[in-house]
Amino acid sequence: MMLSKKLIGISIFLIFLFGLGLVLGSVMVPFDFSNELIYRLRIPRTLTAIMCGAGIAVAGLLMQTIFRNPLAGPSVLGISSGSTLGVAFGIFAYQSVSISFLNEKLTLSFMAILGAMAVTLFILGVSRFVKKSNTLLIVGLMVGYFVSSIVNIFSFYGDKTNLQSFVYWGLGSFNKEIEFDILSIYYLVILIVMIAVFFLQKPLDMLLMGEKYARTMGLNVTKTRWIAILLVGVLVGLITALCGPIAFLGIAVPHLARNFIKKSTHRWVIPFTLIVGACLGLICDIIARLPGLEGNLPLNAVTSFIGAPIVVWIVFKNKMV
């Protein structure tokens, strides 16, 4: 039972990072829960990093399995761009000045989910006609560019205040000045989706053998895909609305998890992906607010800085050159 030991080990590492996340920051504070800085700012922030890191990672895992493509992921296939479009539409088209009200925030999340699902559906539709995974990636990249161009047009016509809040949102951050009550709604939904993913482990394993074999074993492939898309859409939409488009974590983490345990069966890959995702989310957040830095580094810059080299490593490792 090497795997259970690894699971315990990495869980302990996660707890260690959680503690580190509470203590470190632009101001070092002692580990004391009565400290206002800790419970008002650091706890929500580290929890967001954990939930969103794990959530975006498991979304990447779902996508890699349903597309049977090691390079699938929310940011690569344009899903994050879809959410961005939803948010841009929300911010500019509805001329909402502030994005911190409950209604507007939830509206934006809903728009982001719609955007994410629209792109996922489109990519899935295209994937039926595309045999080579490289072609699919090119289509996904182009969808990303296409959607970005629409976002740019929105920004061009939008007013300055909106543009500023939109650009700031786009840099990405786990630090949200939202009341904890509202944040916990996000956590709850993300948690429910994560639990739902565990119930998909058998169909996902069957899909690893390819659609043809899965069907001969009685799997309703279409239904499984729809459920998976729904889950990916909700995860990516919510997380993107909350933290901005997080680059590369979704594609990189499932590979780290699989390589760590040398297994692809979802019974193991799902929990490891969740925990590794949470760890990486925390690490990125800790780097983003290294002690000594005045402000915060943009989260997106940090995740790309760490994630992009991992993706290159995957390409070389899978001999895709």
Add this chain to the structure above:
Amino acid sequence: MEQQSTLILSNLAIGYGSDTILAKEINLIAQEGELISIMGLNGTGKTSLFKTILSQIPCLAGSVSTGNSELKRHELISAVFTERVSIFGFTVTELIAQGRAPHTNIFGKLSSHDKRLIQEQIEALDLSQIADSQINSLSDGQFQKVMIARALAQETPIMLLDEPAAFLDVKNRRIIYKLLSYLAKEKKKTILVSTHDVGFAQEYCQKAWVIQNQKIGEMDPKKISESFFD
């Protein structure tokens, strides 16, 4: 049990929509213990016939029925295809265990009965040496054996194999052929194999279903020669 392994094609038409009918008026029966080769030139409809039997595409006319209409298609028929699938992080045993998926609970938990069955297939197909090897490290021949073991673990009376030996060398081909012949004779499976290998049909099969001019007819495989389709 005898009935279950019977596959009846009655007045069947196959293809992709009424514009592209590949073969029609097919009336054939496959019975327990028969190893049947399905032969025909490329594009004549071998794979479409399989897809129709597996109900992955609809019958254009007529019907495919089995001895037991209460069981679902995947409980009666398992399949092995030509192309090799690349799966990272699966061992031979884990892949064979996938064959039990139709029988397990929502989390795919294997019962002790499932585990015993998987072990039986590993021993029957002489895979013990590589039981813990990674799928991607296997040779093409070993891979197809594992896929056959997986189909056997599915415990279906009928098996379909779509050119299972197309990418294999002479030695591995013979291993697969002997195995199929053994499964039909000793395990009383009904096995349909699409193939271009005339030698296989002549040497191992009791029947040949030949697709020609939009018809599928039953023939004595001994009467088929290399020049048959000229």
